[in-house]
Amino acid sequence: MSVASLGERIQAVRKRRGLTQRDLATLSGVSLGLVRKLEQGEREDTRLETLRKLATALRVPTTELVVRPDADDAPQETLDQWAPVRAALVGKAGPEPEEAPTASGVALAAQNAMPLFAQDAFTELGLLLPALIRDADALGKQGRQIRSRVLHLTGWLLTQTRQFDAAEMALQRALDDSADRLDTAATVNTWCWLLIRQGKLEKTLNLSAQWADETEPRMSRATLAELSAWGWLLLRHSTASVRNSEPGEADDALSLAGAAATRMGREFAPPADFLRTFGPVTVAMKRAENAMIEDHPDVVLSLSEQIPSEGLLPTSNNRNRHRLDVAKANVKLRRRSEAFEILQEIRNASPQWIVNQRMARDIMGNIVAKRRTLTPEMREMADFLRLEF
Incomplete structure (x- = not known):
């Protein structure tokens, strides 16, 4: 793999296209000053959104320009707040529980916590999760299903707060414990979102395509849960494609997701798992997101x-x-x-x-x-x- 810097990559492709720096700035909508700084190495990295504009103007996939992921680390304040959760993930001991946890008790605790996840109540969840993770771990083999669910939610939450390494650990553990096809697809869906936030578009495209193929249902008898799982993987594929300057691929995946939503006829919103909410409205919002990525604010x-x-x-x-x-x-x-x-x-x-x-x-x-x-x-x-x- 080439070790060329971002500036060297932009300059090489620009010259292959016969463009001046000013031409590239005009075509991409990126300022001439920024193009010059990038090519001269005064800026070693830039936003994924900017890279997509440059890649579109240069007619190459965004990944051809990516040197390192466009992913902010969480601020120190956030890292401090979530330190107990990360410690529980790696198995560091916490306070000794008064009595041994049971599978039914941990499942009930996770169910009672769902409104906090749905409301993005990060402060409360930061206090609750360490004990919940440790209790789920203490269940051993009998707790695989509930542990997978707790770890999936934890990975989703850590992705929200830009703690990407810890999120990957939680999601990997969730997949290891998952024994249900649709639960696994839901976890992969969250993993695709994590990869998108990290700027790992090629990996997202490969993973979402693989799992969309594996979960594609027979439309004539598909359940709402099956259509939701498939539809979300298609939406992730569409989102990664449009960011990778592949609008045709993005439109195709979005159309398939729209077909799943049309088959459902309404928004599917299971009360016990808000992460699987999917339907015509969800697809419409993702269509708007793609339009914004392509810089069509009027659309x-x-x-x-x-x-x-x-x-x-x-x-x-x-x-x-x-x-x-x-x-x-x-x-x-x-x-x-x-x-x-x-x-x-x-x-x-x-x-x-x-x-x-x-x-x-x-x-x-x-x-x-x-x-x-x-x-x-x-x-x-x-x-x-x-x-x-």
């Missing part, structure tokens, strides 16, 4: 008008992420007041979620940069999102 806003504003849980899996796309589209169209209102809406619904979203900080950063003066509410939001000036 995002048009699609958002067709998505119900009521009756959807404000979870990070669906509505909150979509609302961030809508906020970003508004910023692109210079409707910054509307974008700020959406940030406030998300904060009111899921304050512990939005503070972990770099996309929210980017949107707020644009609002701050383009306004002469900030309202008190804007200054407070910038502080809340830990915006760096």
Whole structure:
């Protein structure tokens, strides 16, 4: 594998295409100054979104330009908060329980914790999970199914908070314990999301394609759970494809996911597992996400008008992420007041979620940069999102 730097890769492909730096800047929408800094090695890395724009202009997959994953590490404050969870994952002993855990007791504790996961109650979960993980581990072979579920949820949560190495450990352990085909597919779906957040697009594409093939149901008699599992893997494949500058592949996967959603006829939202929520609305929101990645803010806003504003849980899996796309589209169209209102809406619904979203900080950063003066509410939001000036 080539060890060329990012700048060397961009420059080599640009010259093969017969483009000047200015040509590349114009075609990609990336500033000429940034193109020059990247090629001259003054910037050793950049956002995955920027790489996708450059790759599209150069007519190569994004992965041809990637040198290292575009993945923020969690801030020290987050690492400190989740240290007990990571310790439990690697088997470090905690307080001795008063009595030995039982499979039914651990299952009930996990079930009672589900509302906290669905509400992104990170503080409460950080306190609850260490004991839950240790109790699930103590069950041995008889606790495989519930342990797999607890570890899957833990991996999902650690991905949310950008603790990627720990998330990978939790998801790998969840897969090792999984004995149910649909449970395994759901865990793979979360793993694909982890890989996307790390910028590992090729691995995402291979994994999602493999598992979509393995889980594809017979449409005439498929259950809602089977359609949900298959549909989500297709959505991950579509998301990775559009980020990898493969719009045709992205559209094909999205169309298949849409067929699964149409077959369902409604949103499937199992009360005991919000991670498997899937249906026509979910597909519509992912279609808007793809449009935002391709820098079509007008399409995002048009699609958002067709998505119900009521009756959807404000979870990070669906509505909150979509609302961030809508906020970003508004910023692109210079409707910054509307974008700020959406940030406030998300904060009111899921304050512990939005503070972990770099996309929210980017949107707020644009609002701050383009306004002469900030309202008190804007200054407070910038502080809340830990915006760096």
